[in-house]
Amino acid sequence: MNDFSISIPASSANLGPGFDSLGLALNLYLTLHVTAADKWDIEHKSPLLPAKTPCEDHFIYQIAKQTAERHHKQLPPCKVVVTTDIPLARGLGSSASAVIAGIELANQVCGLSLSQEEKIQYGTDIEGHPDNIAAALLGGVVITALTADNQINWIHLDDLNVDVIVYIPDFELKTEQAREVLPENLSREQSTAASAISNLVVAALLSGDYKLAGKMMEKDLFHEPYRAELIPGYHDIKLEAKNNGAYGTVISGAGPTMISFAPKGEGSGIANHMQRILTDYQVSALTIDQEGSQVRQVHIK
Structure with a gap:
């Protein structure tokens, strides 16, 4: 061999x-x-x-x-x-x-x-x-x-025409723990709204409308409202990233890392700014x- x-x-x-x-x-x-x-x-x-x-x-x-x-x-x-x-x-x-x-x-x-x-x-x-x-x-x-x-x-x-920024905290969050906070069931009204948002995210990504994709990514109803409480600074990170040019910021997987999409070429600048604020995080501009x-x-x- x-x-x-x-x-x-x-x-x-x-x-x-x-x-x-x-x-x-x-x-x-x-x-x-x-x-x-x-x-x-x-x-x-x-x-x-x-x-x-x-x-x-x-x-x-x-x-x-x-x-x-x-x-x-x-x-x-x-x-x-x-x-x-x-x-x-x-x-x-x-x-x-x-x-x-x-x-x-x-x-x-x-x-x-x-x-x-x-x-x-x-x-x-x-x-x-x-x-x-x-x-x-x-x-x-x-x-x-x-x-x-x-x-x-x-x-x-194959690709999205975006930059990616990740915010990695210095603590772990087991998937099992992140699953435990999710509701067992959603109502028909909640399910309809949640799936419509998901459909629009995919359509926006496919069509290259990243501003719309970022907006709808942040409106998730399936898991983010329940997991947000497990991530210190969740709302502040989303707001600061948005104010500095990110399309949208969400939880990566089950967390606690968060991830932003940003306009191509702007990821490093946003990451540098966010790192100065998030001293307990490792903030990195990555590529797909x-x-x-x-x-x-x-x-x-």
Whole structure:
């Protein structure tokens, strides 16, 4: 087996009212460097990752093993060195990136020849929804639908003509906690209004009307009104970003990170301004990753 690497981008889901269905990839990456070995060894080389975890308890290994067994294969022993730019439990798709990493690891070392459709299906089976999974795998912006018969359909957009700014706080928020504050049911009136807003966001993005998209992103009724209380400064961040030129600012995934769309070329200036105000946050101007998950072979001469 030749040495190889797997690189998977971060992702942001929902973008306001696209709840569990709309995601985009961002240029922060989880990377695995894989070599053949006599026994399994997984090494972490990033301050964002926890201390060394026994292989049998490692999330990526467990996903890889599960994927291999799904095809009646056994994982051959490997040494895997893991690095990442993606902060954990911040709403930037760290879990989905790890899931895709495990699926792709099994795909490569077991020669499974999985299709993109199979990878999205396997990832969604694990995550429960396809938004982060599809974005991390395909890159760009992905609009997904998981139907009652467990079928996944999607539209993939290569690019949006916007800058992206993220506001990453120094505390974690588990997805389970963010789910607990959501109502079990919405009335017909609430559902109709919420889905209309979501439809308009997608239509505005497709047509390039980013001002309208930003306006409607901030009017979500599915989850933001309930999760706002979990994020200190939620309303202040949205207002300050808007006053400095952002189209709109919403919670990234389940939070606590928030994300803005801004006019092309203005993201860095807005980010610099917001960083001076948000001293307890890491504020960054990012770009939308267009490649998604990538495998690169290392040929040793």
